[in-house]
Structures are given as structure tokens and as C-alpha cells.
Amino acid sequence: MHPKNIHNQSYDFPSLIYTHPILKPHVFMNTFGNMTIDFSDSGAVLELNRAILKHDYGLTDWSIPKNFLCPPIPGRADYIHHLADILKQNGVNPNIKGLDIGVGANCIYPILGVQIYGWQMVGADINETAIASANKNVEINPHLSQAIQIRHQSNHANIFEGIIKPGEYFDFVMCNPPFHSSKEEASKGTLRKLKNLKVSKDLELNFGGQANELWCNGGEALFLKRMVKQSISFSKQVGVFTSLVSKKEHVAKLKKQLDKIKAQHTIVDMSQGHKKSRLITWTF
Structure with a gap:
């Protein structure tokens, strides 16, 4: 993890x-004598997140609708810290404005x-x-309403158009793209996750996310290809474009595409x- 990440420790x-206190019933001592929760239990993961956001980040409260990505x-904090390093290297001023594509x-x-x-x-x-829930999470924490805007992308073909307004400038764009190409692939990924957690019972995608959060036609590779292509039109309105890439095999093709459009990467x-x-x- 990033050295500035406060979650480096247990x-x-x-x-x-x-x-x-609502977290307490979900916490137990494992065979190694450490306190933990059942990470296959969506309710336990939700309450852990609520506790972290209250204790470590000063929120009043936070929640998500059932079946949405928890x-x-x-890991999310790690992305933020690495972004801060990138912005510092680029000499960005302290009044930073960023755009999260797929806010969830x-x-x-x-x-x-x-x-x-x-x-x-x-x-x-x-x-x-997702837009309604994100707005609720902002509104329930009044200090956030001065710093966060939530915008609905009504055209599924567009990533930036309709979101970035004429004359508007963002120091960075960030994105955690859908990484599966179908519901079936996402389900297999969840089964692997549950197997790693040594869970034998049948579970649906109850803590895995909605369709737009987990999969799209073409999966991560096609989404990022579209993102790169569409970023050209907004090159003067964004300082640095960024995205997570979960699959290592996608990196070479992305580099080739970025070289083709003469973007530094x-x-x-x-x-x-x-x-x-x-x-x-x-x-x-």
C-alpha cells in the first residue's frame, strides 16, 4: 500500500x-486470535465501511442500496494517494478539481x-x-455538499461529453472501470472470490455490484479504449487522465493506443x- 495510506495496519x-456500535455483532476472533469479520457477509462489510468512514474520515453516516458495490x-484510498503524488509531480496548484467517472x-x-x-x-x-444514492451520501454529510457534485450521464455512449461542461477544467480524471465483459464472467469472478474466502454456501452478487459497476460489452479493455479515444476531445479541459487497469494483459494495447494519439503515459x-x-x- 501507499505509505500515506492509514490502512497500512490491521x-x-x-x-x-x-x-x-452496530459493527460489534459482526466482529469475532479468528483461529489466529485476531479480531475480524466475515468478508463474505455483505451486511458485515457494509457496517465495517460505515465504521471506517465515521472513525477515520469524519463522516456522519454513509450507506448504499442493496446489491450495489460495497x-x-x-484500496480506494490507495488510488487517491497515488493520484496526489501524480498531481504533485505535475506541479498542480492546491485548488484541485477532479472528476470520477463511474462514481457509483x-x-x-x-x-x-x-x-x-x-x-x-x-x-x-x-x-x-446510483446517482440518487451518491447524492444522499453527500447530503447526509453537509460539509461534503460544498465540495462534491454528482452528475448523471444520460447517454451511455459518452464518457466525458455531457459531463464536462464547456469551459470547465479538471486537474484530473479518475476511473475504476467495469472489468468483466458479461454477467456470467462477473459471476465466475465472485465464485473465485468466495472460494478464496473459503465460503462454501451459495451466494449471489449480493456484495459484488450492479451491471454497470462490474461489466460492460467488451469489458475493461473496450471501456478503456473508448475512454482513451474520447479523451482526445477534452485534452484542453483535463490535466491528467487516469484509470485503474485490473488486467495486466490490457496494458500493452493501451500503451500502443496512447502512442498512436501522441499522448504521454x-x-x-x-x-x-x-x-x-x-x-x-x-x-x-
Whole structure:
């Protein structure tokens, strides 16, 4: 994890429970004598997130509708910290404004961007239920309403058009794209996750996310190809474009596409425990 990530250490469950007592019934001692939760239990993961956001990030409260993606906050915070490093290297001024493509019902990246670094954030999504939930998470924490705007993307073919307004400038764009190409592929991914958690019972995608959060036609590769192509039209309105790339095999093709449009690009390796990911950035 990034050295500035406060989640580098194990969860402080006693403190989290003190801040958010609803978490307590979900916490137990594992065979190694450590406090933990059942990470295959969507209810437990939700309450853990609520506790973290209250205790570590000063939120009044936070929630998501049933069956929407419940994000692992340590990994999301890592993206924010790496972004801050990139902006510092680029010499960006302190009044930073960012755009999160696919903000989701959880609104987690804008929330962390505001709470950790004091950024101004815009979150965009195609799902109206997600938009309503993201707005609710902003409104329930009044200080966020001055720093976060949520915008609905009504045209599914567009990523930036209709979201970035004429004359508007963003210091960065961030994105955690859908990484599966179909519901079936996403389901297989969830089964692998449950197997790794040593869960034998049958579970649906109850903590895995909605269609637009987990899969799209062509999966991550096609989404990022579209994102790169459409970024050309907004090269003067965005300082640096960034996105997570979950599948290593997609990196070479993305680099080739970015070279073709003469965009400068970098790859930042990221890791949380055994999970490896990477962040791609490009500028014009």
C-alpha cells in the first residue's frame, strides 16, 4: 500500500466499534486470535465501511442500496494517494478539481478525495439509482455538499461529453472501470472470490455490484479504449487522465493506443496485500 495510506495496519476493531456500535455483532476472533469479520457477509462489510468512514474520515453516516458495490476502502484510498503524488509531480496548484467517472452509489472516491486532500470533486454515473444514492451520501454529510457534485450521464455512449461542461477544467480524471465483459464472467469472478474466502454456501452478487459497476460489452479493455479515444476531445479541459487497469494483459494495447494519439503515459504499480493492480495515466 501507499505509505500515506492509514490502512497500512490491521483494522482497529475496538475503536471502530466504539465509533459505530452496530459493527460489534459482526466482529469475532479468528483461529489466529485476531479480531475480524466475515468478508463474505455483505451486511458485515457494509457496517465495517460505515465504521471506517465515521472513525477515520469524519463522516456522519454513509450507506448504499442493496446489491450495489460495497468498496474496499483501503484500496480506494490507495488510488487517491497515488493520484496526489501524480498531481504533485505535475506541479498542480492546491485548488484541485477532479472528476470520477463511474462514481457509483457509494461515491467513495469523491468522499476520500475531499476528506483526505480537500479536493473539489465531480462524480458521474449512468445509473439513476446510483446517482440518487451518491447524492444522499453527500447530503447526509453537509460539509461534503460544498465540495462534491454528482452528475448523471444520460447517454451511455459518452464518457466525458455531457459531463464536462464547456469551459470547465479538471486537474484530473479518475476511473475504476467495469472489468468483466458479461454477467456470467462477473459471476465466475465472485465464485473465485468466495472460494478464496473459503465460503462454501451459495451466494449471489449480493456484495459484488450492479451491471454497470462490474461489466460492460467488451469489458475493461473496450471501456478503456473508448475512454482513451474520447479523451482526445477534452485534452484542453483535463490535466491528467487516469484509470485503474485490473488486467495486466490490457496494458500493452493501451500503451500502443496512447502512442498512436501522441499522448504521454505512465504506469504506476499498486498492491494491497496479495492483490496486484496498476494505474495508467496519460496527458496531451
